[in-house]
Amino acid sequence: MHVFIGGAYNGKTDYVMTLLEDQEAVLVDGYLPESIPECDVLVIKGLEKWLVTQNLEEDEALVNTMLTRLQALKENRTLYIIVTDMGRGVVPMEKQARLLRDTCGRLYQALFAEAERVIRIWYGIAEQIK
Incomplete structure (x- = not known):
């Protein structure tokens, strides 16, 4: 698994797709696919968009579920994950925005470790x- 992180609109997707221009790559944006697409390389971006639709109060279970699903998706293919850096020391005023930032931080730590x-x-x- 390869993880790419950066701020919004910093060229992450263009960079990754240029790296993969000679390979059969499928790009998924904003969700985790239920079925595994046939491809050599699966690129998943926008996990934070999917997280917004989940119960962020249970972030530990949510992170574990996501890691399990990502492990299944990388069977027999290379997995590239593009994530947006949301922190930079700014603490949002709204509770839901704080929960999203915290859950993303925990997820990103787990992704980086793997x-x-x-x-x-x-x-x-x-x-x-790394």
């Missing part, structure tokens, strides 16, 4: 951090 590579994208420039 990932073979972690790359930060800052305005289209990549920096490998």
Whole structure:
């Protein structure tokens, strides 16, 4: 599994899709697929969009469920995950926004621990951090 993180509109998707231009890649945006698409590389982006639709009060169980589903999705293919950095030290005023930021932080920690590579994208420039 390879994880790419960066701010919104920092060129993460363009960077990843350029890396994969010679491979059979399927891009999924904003949800976890129920069925596993036939492809060599599965690119999942926008997990935070999917998280908004979930019960964030149970974030530990939610993170474990997501990790289990992602493990199943990477069977027989390479998995690339693109996530948006939501923190940067700003604490939102609204409870739901804080829960989303906290859940994303826990999920990202777990993803980074499992990932073979972690790359930060800052305005289209990549920096490998793992």
